[in-house]
Amino acid sequence: xxxxxxxxxxxxxxxxxxxxxxxxxxxxxxxxxxxxxxxxxxxxxxxxxxxxxxxxxxxxxxxxxxxxxxxxxxxxxxxxxxxxxxxxxxxxxxxxxxxxxxxxxxxxxxxxxxxxxxxxxxxxxxxxxxxxxxxxxxxxxxxxxx
Amino acid sequence: xxxxxxxxxxxxxxxxxxxxxxxxxxxxxxxxxxxxxxxxxxxxxxxxxxxxxxxxxxxxxxxxxxxxxxxxxxxxxxxxxxxxxxxxxxxxxxxxxxxxxxxxxxxxxxxxxxxxxxxxxxxxxxxxxxxxxxxxxxxxxxxxxxxxxxxxxxxxxxxxxxxxxxxxxxxxxxxxxxxxxxxxxxxxxxxxxxxxxxxxxxxxxxxxxxxxxxxxxxxxxxxxxxxxxxxxxxxxxxxxxxxxxxxxxxxxxxxxxxxxxxxxxxxxxxxxxxxxxxxxxxxxxxxxxxxxxxxxxxx
Numbered sequence: 151x152x153x154x155x156x157x158x159x160x161x162x163x164x165x166x167x168x169x170x171x172x173x174x175x176x177x178x179x180x181x182x183x184x185x186x187x188x189x190x191x192x193x194x195x196x197x198x199x200x201x202x203x204x205x206x207x208x209x210x211x212x213x214x215x216x217x218x219x220x221x222x223x224x225x226x227x228x229x230x231x232x233x234x235x236x237x238x239x240x241x242x243x244x245x246x247x248x249x250x251x252x253x254x255x256x257x258x259x260x261x262x263x264x265x266x267x268x269x270x271x272x273x274x275x276x277x278x279x280x281x282x283x284x285x286x287x288x289x290x291x292x293x294x295x296x
Numbered sequence: 297x298x299x300x301x302x303x304x305x306x307x308x309x310x311x312x313x314x315x316x317x318x319x320x321x322x323x324x325x326x327x328x329x330x331x332x333x334x335x336x337x338x339x340x341x342x343x344x345x346x347x348x349x350x351x352x353x354x355x356x357x358x359x360x361x362x363x364x365x366x367x368x369x370x371x372x373x374x375x376x377x378x379x380x381x382x383x384x385x386x387x388x389x390x391x392x393x394x395x396x397x398x399x400x401x402x403x404x405x406x407x408x409x410x411x412x413x414x415x416x417x418x419x420x421x422x423x424x425x426x427x428x429x430x431x432x433x434x435x436x437x438x439x440x441x442x443x444x445x446x447x448x449x450x451x452x453x454x455x456x457x458x459x460x461x462x463x464x465x466x467x468x469x470x471x472x473x474x475x476x477x478x479x480x481x482x483x484x485x486x487x488x489x490x491x492x493x494x495x496x497x498x499x500x501x502x503x504x505x506x507x508x509x510x511x512x513x514x515x516x517x518x519x520x521x522x523x524x525x526x527x528x529x530x531x532x533x534x535x536x537x538x539x540x541x542x543x544x545x546x547x548x549x550x551x552x553x554x555x556x557x558x559x560x561x562x563x564x565x566x567x568x569x570x571x572x573x574x575x576x577x578x579x580x581x582x583x584x585x586x587x588x589x590x591x592x593x594x595x
Contacts, residue, residue: 182450190450191352192457215509217355218569219498240563247552248563262561268547268569269505292355295362295498 173229178287181227185261185291188223194274194288196236201281209277214290218269221293225261226250226276229285234278236286240264241273251279263293354399354453356483359502360490367404371486372397373593375416384424385525388471391420392478393593395456400486402449410439410448421459424471429459470526473516477529478592480509484536485589488582503581504573507540532588539580544572 174195182190198208216222226238237251240262248262278284373393381387398413414435421427435451438444463472484506491499514533520526550566 178454179450182454189354189358190453191354193454217359218501218505218571220355220359242565242567245552247565248554248561259561262563265562265564267550267565268567269508269545269571270569271508292352292358295359 174287177227177229181225181287181289184227185223185225185289188291188293190289190291192290194276196276196287197285198278198283200283207277207281209275212274214272214274216266216269216272218267219296220266221296222264222266223261223291223293224248224264224274225289227287232284232286234280234282234284236284237277237279238288239275241275265296352453354403356487356502357400357403359499360486361403363496363499365490365494367406371489372400373482375412378416378419381420384471385474387420387423388474389478389592391417392475393482394420396479396482396486398452402445402452405445407439411436414439426459426462429455429462470520477513480513481589481592484585488585491578492582500573500578501571503578504543504571505545505569507543507545510537510540532591535588536581536584539577539584542577546570546572
């Protein structure tokens with residue numbers, strides 16, 4: 151009986167994980183499609199807990215190498231079940247280059263293009279508005295050479 | 297509309313790919329114990345950052361296609377030696393090489409050759425127990441129709457990314473490093489071979505800026521250099537690295553500009569990187585890359 155319960159727990163856990171992985175894959179494919187007529191390069195899958203009151207919103211960070219003379223597209227999609235709305239920001243060292251949410255105007259963009267003129271290491275940050283918990287995926291795509 | 301159908305197909309395919317992927321998640325990889333915990337100390341997080349920094353297998357191919365360079369069979373590695381690759385070292389390195397070739401073939405819509413490369417990738421990835429990330433039947437089906445290029449490209453690159461993430465999360469960064477090295481050397485070989493026949497300023501710059509990636513790759517490989525195979529690979533890469541010493545990458549500062557047009561946001565970067573690379577330096581890199589790459593694929 152113990153063995154049966156053990157096997158059942160493994161099966162249940164495995165099934166839950168499979169569904170979760172499936173949802174992520176679907177969200178990634180959908181988000182890549184939403185990016186338009188561009189070529190998918192990388193994805194940034196994010197799941198974050200809610201931030202503490204007054205603290206900085208939890209953020210996921212990804213390093214990436216971008217090449218000069220290339221236009222890249224950065225897209226963001228929140229999971230349908232996500233409580234928070236995902237925001238993607240692109241940084242060069244400490245300089246914010248672009249964001250899918252402009253806090254000064256309140257404008258939101260499903261993606262932005264980045265005309266890269268400097269080959270180097272950049273960072274993508276993904277967080278959720280107001281530090282809420284959430285799940286989402288960011289996509290980096292190749293648009294064209296400059 | 298066809299694109300929407302393609303992506304619906306992808307979603308279905310990934311559904312099954314993900315489920316099949318779970319079964320192999322506990323699979324043991326055949327890694328020599330001597331490779332692990334040896335060499336200089338670099339944290340797993342830093343290594344992941346470095347590996348992520350290496351550009352995608354399709355970027356060099358995309359640049360070459362955008363430059364209007366015609367396709368050539370001469371730039372890709374033959375697949376008839378897959379059966380001779382018996383160690384996980386050889387299998388991982390060549391998996392990367394074939395992944396770069398697959399990106400090149402996909403870019404030029406060479407669907408008949410794609411199946412051959414997919415088969416090789418599947419064989420090698422099964423041998424190092426990461427085959428669950430490649431839904432071979434779906435990829436093969438997509439490869440039989442030239443209208444499925446977007447989907448084929450997406451699933452190929454996504455599968456590759458998934459495999460890489462899996463290797464990292466299972467502390468198999470040593471294998472991931474080999475795969476990425478294979479991708480990188482084949483990408484550089486492709487770029488330098490094209491440059492040899494069709495010299496071009498943008499391509500010269502792209503070759504020159506590989507100095508940044510090479511330095512990072514060497515840094516990771518040094519972690520495993522107590523293993524003879526890794527040490528040999530490191531020696532080969534250092535031959536190319538020596539030639540890059542004289543290549544200078546300079547930077548000019550500028551403020552980024554945000555342009556909003558028709559509801560679309562574009563960021564124009566005004567920082568610039570300038571690559572100083574001479575014809576002589578390029579010639580040395582072209583020749584040595586060809587020699588190194590050919591030695592690596594003849595192992």
